[in-house]
Amino acid sequence: GNSVTQMEGxxxxxxxxxxxxxxxxxxxxxxxxFWYVQYPGEGLQLLLKATKxxxxxxxxxxxxxxxxxxxxxxxxxxxxxxxDSAVYFCALSLISSxxxxxxxFGSGTQLTVLP
Amino acid sequence: xxxxxQTPRHKVTEMGQEVxxxxxxxxxxxxxxxxxxxxxxxxxxxxxxxxxxxxxxxGMPKDRFSAEMPDxxxxxxxxxxxxxxDSAVYFCASGLTQGQGSGANVLTFGAGSxxxxx
Numbered sequence: 001g002n003s004v005t006q007m008e009g010x011x012x013x014x015x016x017x018x019x020x021x022x023x024x025x026x027x028x029x030x031x032x033x034f035w036y037v038q039y040p041g042e043g044l045q046l047l048l049k050a051t052k053x054x055x056x057x058x059x060x061x062x063x064x065x066x067x068x069x070x071x072x073x074x075x076x077x078x079x080x081x082x083x084d085s086a087v088y089f090c091a092l093s094l095i096s097s098x099x100x101x102x103x104x105f106g107s108g109t110q111l112t113v114l115p
Numbered sequence: 116x117x118x119x120x121q122t123p124r125h126k127v128t129e130m131g132q133e134v135x136x137x138x139x140x141x142x143x144x145x146x147x148x149x150x151x152x153x154x155x156x157x158x159x160x161x162x163x164x165x166x167x168x169x170x171x172x173x174g175m176p177k178d179r180f181s182a183e184m185p186d187x188x189x190x191x192x193x194x195x196x197x198x199x200x201d202s203a204v205y206f207c208a209s210g211l212t213q214g215q216g217s218g219a220n221v222l223t224f225g226a227g228s229x230x231x232x233x
Contacts (some may be wrong), residue, residue, distance in 0.1 A: 043206055043224030105158040
């Protein structure tokens with residue numbers, strides 16, 4: 001089946017530190033890959049996405065590159081801010097014949113950035 | 116900004132009571148998803164609809180949960196009777212899916228309905 005494995009949290013960093021959150025996936029086809037972010041008390045929001053191998057998604061200083069050879073989509077940011085404190089979810093979406101393309105989520109990684 | 120609206124935001128009820136959660140998807144979106152989030156299980160897909168037709172509700176306990184879309188502007192998730200293990204945050208999300216081979220599936224999530232069953 002399809003699955004997403006994320007780095008276990010929580011992750012605590014100081015402001016301006018470098019961030020990496022690891023994500024690997026298992027899929028029976030060629031998925032699209034996503035990072036969603038959930039701020040406290042809110043729903044998930046799309047952070048970035050990549051639809052094919054070697055694509056790089058980027059947004060708000062975050063980046064992730066679709067690596068087919070390592071089945072990975074690690075999230076990185078060069079300098080985190082306190083406002084980046086949130087839960088980050090890696091997800092994949094596969095086209096299945098006759099059905100909508102639902103997302104399979106990882107377990108989420110809690111990030112706390114200290115001033 | 117277009118939003119997915121969920122009500123109620125918070126609900127506390129007693130075991131055995133009926134609970135109905137409502138969702139207004141973004142106008143023009145043709146897919147609607149219900150997810151449940153708990154600390155132990157993370158995000159679980161309960162059900163989803165395309166063009167108001169239920170496509171998969173295999174993630175939902177059938178004996179007590181039901182999901183419907185009476186019209187394109189309203190999706191409901193009902194629990195009857197509710198149990199303490201149903202306590203969770205329930206998210207609705209909507210998206211636009213056009214055919215089998217186009218685009219990536221980007222979903223817009225609502226803020227969630229936090230349910231506590233005592």
